[in-house]
Amino acid sequence: xxxxxxxxxxxxxxxxxxxxxxxxxxxxxxxxxxxxxxxxxxxxxxxxxxxxxxxxxxxxxxxxxxxxxxxxxxxxxxxxxxxxxxxxxxxxxxxxxxxxxxxxxxxxxxxxxxxxxxxxxxxxxxxxxxxxxxxxxxxxxxxxxxxxxxxxxxxxxxxxxxxxxxxxxxxxxxxxxxxxxxxxxxxxxxxxxxxxxxxxxxxxxxxxxxxxxxxxxxxxxxxxxxxxxxxxxxxxxxxxxxxxxxxxxxxxxxxxxxxxxxxxxxxxxxxxxxxxxxxxxxxxxxxxxxxxxxxxxxxxxxxxxxxxxxxxxxxxxxxxxxxxxxxxxxxxxxxxxxxxxxxxxxxxxxxxxxxxxxxxxxxxxxxxxxxxxxxxxxxxxxxxxxxxxxxxxxxxxxxxxxxxxxxxxxxxxxxx
Amino acid sequence: xxxxxxxxxxxxxxxxxxxxxxxxxxxxxxxxxxxxxxxxxxxxxxxxxxxxxxxxxxxxxxxxxxxxxxxxxxxxxxxxxxxxxxxxxxxxxxxxxxxxxxxxxxxxxxxxxxxxxxxxxxxxxxxxxxxxxxxxxxxxxxxxxxxxxxxxxxxxxxxxxxxxxxxxxxxxxxxxxxxxxxxxxxxxxxxxxxxxxxxxxxxxxxxxxxxxxxxxxxxxxxxxxxxxxxxxxxxxxxxxxxxxxxxxxxxxxxxxxxxxxxxxxxxxxxxxxxxxxxxxxxxxxxxxxxxxxxxxxxxxxxxxxxxxxxxxxxxxxxxxxxxxxxxxxxxxxxxxxxxxxxxxxxxxxxxxxxxxxxxxxxx
Numbered sequence: 001x002x003x004x005x006x007x008x009x010x011x012x013x014x015x016x017x018x019x020x021x022x023x024x025x026x027x028x029x030x031x032x033x034x035x036x037x038x039x040x041x042x043x044x045x046x047x048x049x050x051x052x053x054x055x056x057x058x059x060x061x062x063x064x065x066x067x068x069x070x071x072x073x074x075x076x077x078x079x080x081x082x083x084x085x086x087x088x089x090x091x092x093x094x095x096x097x098x099x100x101x102x103x104x105x106x107x108x109x110x111x112x113x114x115x116x117x118x119x120x121x122x123x124x125x126x127x128x129x130x131x132x133x134x135x136x137x138x139x140x141x142x143x144x145x146x147x148x149x150x151x152x153x154x155x156x157x158x159x160x161x162x163x164x165x166x167x168x169x170x171x172x173x174x175x176x177x178x179x180x181x182x183x184x185x186x187x188x189x190x191x192x193x194x195x196x197x198x199x200x201x202x203x204x205x206x207x208x209x210x211x212x213x214x215x216x217x218x219x220x221x222x223x224x225x226x227x228x229x230x231x232x233x234x235x236x237x238x239x240x241x242x243x244x245x246x247x248x249x250x251x252x253x254x255x256x257x258x259x260x261x262x263x264x265x266x267x268x269x270x271x272x273x274x275x276x277x278x279x280x281x282x283x284x285x286x287x288x289x290x291x292x293x294x295x296x297x298x299x300x301x302x303x304x305x306x307x308x309x310x311x312x313x314x315x316x317x318x319x320x321x322x323x324x325x326x327x328x329x330x331x332x333x334x335x336x337x338x339x340x341x342x343x344x345x346x347x348x349x350x351x352x353x354x355x356x357x358x359x360x361x362x363x364x365x366x367x368x369x370x371x372x373x374x375x376x377x378x379x380x381x382x383x384x385x386x387x388x389x390x391x392x393x394x395x396x397x398x399x400x401x402x403x404x405x406x407x408x409x410x411x412x413x414x415x416x
Numbered sequence: 417x418x419x420x421x422x423x424x425x426x427x428x429x430x431x432x433x434x435x436x437x438x439x440x441x442x443x444x445x446x447x448x449x450x451x452x453x454x455x456x457x458x459x460x461x462x463x464x465x466x467x468x469x470x471x472x473x474x475x476x477x478x479x480x481x482x483x484x485x486x487x488x489x490x491x492x493x494x495x496x497x498x499x500x501x502x503x504x505x506x507x508x509x510x511x512x513x514x515x516x517x518x519x520x521x522x523x524x525x526x527x528x529x530x531x532x533x534x535x536x537x538x539x540x541x542x543x544x545x546x547x548x549x550x551x552x553x554x555x556x557x558x559x560x561x562x563x564x565x566x567x568x569x570x571x572x573x574x575x576x577x578x579x580x581x582x583x584x585x586x587x588x589x590x591x592x593x594x595x596x597x598x599x600x601x602x603x604x605x606x607x608x609x610x611x612x613x614x615x616x617x618x619x620x621x622x623x624x625x626x627x628x629x630x631x632x633x634x635x636x637x638x639x640x641x642x643x644x645x646x647x648x649x650x651x652x653x654x655x656x657x658x659x660x661x662x663x664x665x666x667x668x669x670x671x672x673x674x675x676x677x678x679x680x681x682x683x684x685x686x687x688x689x690x691x692x693x694x695x696x697x698x699x700x701x702x703x704x705x706x707x708x709x710x711x712x713x714x715x716x717x718x719x720x721x722x723x724x725x726x727x728x729x730x731x732x733x734x735x736x737x738x739x740x741x742x743x744x745x746x747x748x749x750x751x752x753x754x755x756x757x758x759x760x761x762x763x764x765x766x767x768x769x770x771x772x773x774x775x776x777x778x779x
Binding site for chain 1: 585599
């Protein structure tokens with residue numbers, strides 16, 4: 001057989017195989033599958049119920065996400081010690097998202113399809129949430145997302161237990177305005193959350209007569225801030241709104257200090273620095289600077305005393321607790337309450353039972369807003385103290401109704 | 417027909433059976449979708465085997481072409497989901513002022529998008545190659561240059577959030593040329609398309625390897641000056657291999673999008689570009705089967721090991737890479753040659769075919 005004939009044969013095989021593959025096609029877009037929207041298969045056999053924990057245990061986000069994993073495990077252990085959910089012990093299945101968005105999507109698929117978990121808890125960055133969202137929607141499964149984020153999203157398959165913008169950024173701006181701030185400098189990492197947050201801040205500023213004197217972005221993980229610090233100093237704003245993430249904050253605050261800027265002359269209000277990050281950056285650079293969250297380790301509530309004590313007993317007395325950890329811890333309890341209210345693990349039943357579910361969280365009582373699947377949360381402006389704790393200096397008082405699309409604010413028109 | 421010709425054909429047939437009959441039968445939907453993703457990496461690896469293994473160009477920036485193909489496909493799928501005159505969802509959120517950027521407009525056409533998947537990366541590669549190979553940039557300088565381009569492309573995409581989706585990339589695709597991606601049956605179809613693409617790419621590359629052009633490419637790799645003195649233009653020879661390998665990376669990127677459901681700057685920067693090369697290097701850069709299987713094996717090992725030992729995977733991968741470079745520069749595929757050579761050294765010394773002649777030489 002001449003070689004050319006061999007290849008012709010191979011090509012024929014290939015063509016046939018492709019034809020065979022294409023002939024077996026499924027539903028077209030827009031068509032119904034016949035059995036309505038997909039519903040995840042949940043393994044309810046046996047006396048345990050599986051849930052997925054999806055956090056980055058390696059890569060750049062690991063430093064933050066490992067603490068969330070710890071908080072999730074704490075809640076699961078407490079619930080199991082207390083008799084489980086609907087009489088079943090919770091069996092956590094952990095996966096590593098590796099700070100890589102496609103990996104998050106892959107592991108989400110594994111948890112839903114292979115392990116048939118009842119719900120998944122986790123994700124941190126918006127990019128990882130955006131990557132897993134279609135996976136949860138396609139398979140009709142549930143994700144509990146515990147981190148403050150940029151809003152403008154409302155998936156029926158996600159419960160958002162962190163703050164949306166009107167529970168973190170907008171109150172922070174209200175606070176700054178109350179303090180007489182009339183010009184702002186915006187510094188952020190170059191990704192979705194800071195860019196979206198700064199669009200919202202700019203819209204707010206325009207409507208309230210605050211001048212934005214500068215806006216700078218640094219690549220995620222960047223440590224070169226001498227230029228930005230000098231620009232901030234030269235611009236002479238009343239305050240800086242900081243949406244930098246992770247390690248970048250360390251160099252930013254060092255350069256800020258080196259440029260001779262202090263919390264007294266030009267305070268920095270940060271929305272991504274919690275207790276864990278304060279420890280990493282060093283309090284000498286941060287004392288007196290401001291943060292905006294819904295929870296601090298110092299938040300005064302009986303539930304928080306128990307939470308901090310239990311967490312430190314499990315993971316070490318020097319470990320701080322932070323807002324995303326608290327939101328993660330709360331999310332497991334909220335899921336438990338929803339399941340018990342529904343009397344079922346099925347996603348549709350859980351969602352239907354969600355509206356109005358409350359839980360005495362460490363941050364105070366939180367309530368599920370059924371329509372948006374977000375929580376009513378109280379905003380707290382904090383001041384970073386020399387001992388590394390953050391103390392509350394201002395609060396919105398009442399829990400704020402979640403408004404992910406900022407529909408209740410005139411100035412936000414045209415943002416979404 | 418000699419044994420050396422029969423063997424690859426038999427291998428090809430076996431691969432076809434494994435991909436089209438065995439894998440769909442034994443793997444769950446989830447594992448099959450993972451395999452689809454690995455096969456995309458294998459397509460990139462075949463291109464690397466051509467450019468690096470045979471052409472001696474260490475392409476550390478294949479992510480650039482993978483990304484171009486991927487984004488071209490993703491842009492079309494996004495526009496198709498949005499419907500005529502619609503805007504992709506992320507643009508509505510992150511703001512382009514309700515206008516579709518002009519450079520998105522042509523991607524509404526499926527024909528244009530499909531053509532762009534190949535033409536965009538190949539044109540860019542031809543342009544880069546023309547500038548670089550003419551000036552006789554080679555070795556480490558070429559590798560660094562290609563890597564820098566991939567990094568620059570990733571940064572560019574991140575900076576243009578309103579029009580490219582920024583770090584989020586493009587995600588959440590509902591349909592694939594009219595077929596709903598949520599339907600497992602269609603997912604399976606995507607897998608078959610990818611498997612067929614891999615087989616086709618293997619076939620084309622093998623044909624190239626065994627053509628006169630293939631001989632010339634190896635000659636350029638091993639002694640560029642001598643080829644020049646013989647009257648050939650080495651720059652053109654290298655340009656062709658580089659361009660074809662870019663086309664393969666672009667194709668892989670385009671197929672990756674419906675299989676995995678996301679394309680983002682995280683998939684096209686320096687780290688993924690190096691990972692593409694690691695797969696090919698471990699399997700054997702000069703061998704087609706070696707490179708393809710190496711890419712699949714490394715990706716599979718990453719999934720499995722990261723399920724078992726989350727943080728250990730990176731170290732394991734690095735260790736494996738170092739071990740292969742230090743002890744087995746031709747990759748696992750050259751193991752056979754090493755073994756047969758040892759066995760037959762006394763009787764019939766025979767140089768291994770296909771593996772780089774000067775293995776220690778700069779790539």
